[in-house]
Amino acid sequence: MTGFANHQLVLTAIGEDRTGIVGALTQLVSDCHCNIIDSRIAILGNEFSFIMLLAGDMSAISRVEHILPTKSVELGLLTMMKRTSSHPNTEFSAGYTIEYSGIDAPGTLSRVTTLLGENHINICSLKSDTFDDKDQTFMRSELEVNLSVDVEFDTFKVQFEQLCNELNLEYILRRIR
Template sequence: MSQYLVLTAMGADRTGCVSELTKLASECGCNIMDSRMAIFGHEFSFIMLLKGDVREINQLEAKLPALAHSLDLLTMMKRTSGYKTLDISQYYQAQYSGIDQPGILKSVTSFFAHHNLDISSLKSDISPQTNMMSAVIEFTVNETANIDTLETQFLELCEQFNVQGCIKQIKHQ
């Protein structure tokens, strides 16, 4: 029976760290179901959803601490119940951009939580030179949601912060 493990690693942005982590997963017989990596300043963060049988997951859990120590990485692991595929017919992207102001991201994520919308991806950036920010949020909706109403309310929220925004349906890769 398949087991699932979420593995998160964080450390100094150095060439080869992601390669070593994926190599360990492969050597232990685990399959990488999903992964994300990002650079924050001089640090990187990497997260993977791994699938394997009990022996493969146990082996990875036993070997990871030594590898993490040798690479000077902070790691965290958590068993999870499985891999959920998204209903691609109900997959949307919200975007907004403008001059950064305190509370925008909090208000936008609260908007999604209030409407019971599942955020699957969030990327936000602020330019230190211009103080311009932008964000892209991917989310799913259930069959009963009215996307036109959601978009109208999202645009009203954007208007409160004097930023440009939009929602569009996308095809999930």
């Protein structure tokens, strides 16, 4: 299976949520002799979104690129593909989950992610949503982050706590690796 590591392709599909889309897309990938290295699915409103990182030899990747546009029309999906390469191994000192919630207000996620960027903290995953409770709309976010060896976590933690206090957010910082 060493051929799987040769070439990689990011495939994104978006369309109306309905049963069978995942099966059709993963069957296409399998029929083209590619391997799914990583994937994410989200339902946003009535729309389904699926992101996959595929690996295969040049011929397998080319088959996906050739067949997917026709299959996309057949399935009623908007798709996008981009060739990529393996993510470089960066030396990280730790990984954390950051969870926060509070009354929904424009700009909260932007302020948090800006703070992460200013502290050179790498966001690996992000999930954010809103919900209604007692006639108010609340938001909650969960991020997984990696800290490079040169990040001063205690300094970031103080800045993050100050931001959460300013925005009236409840939060949890949890080391995961």
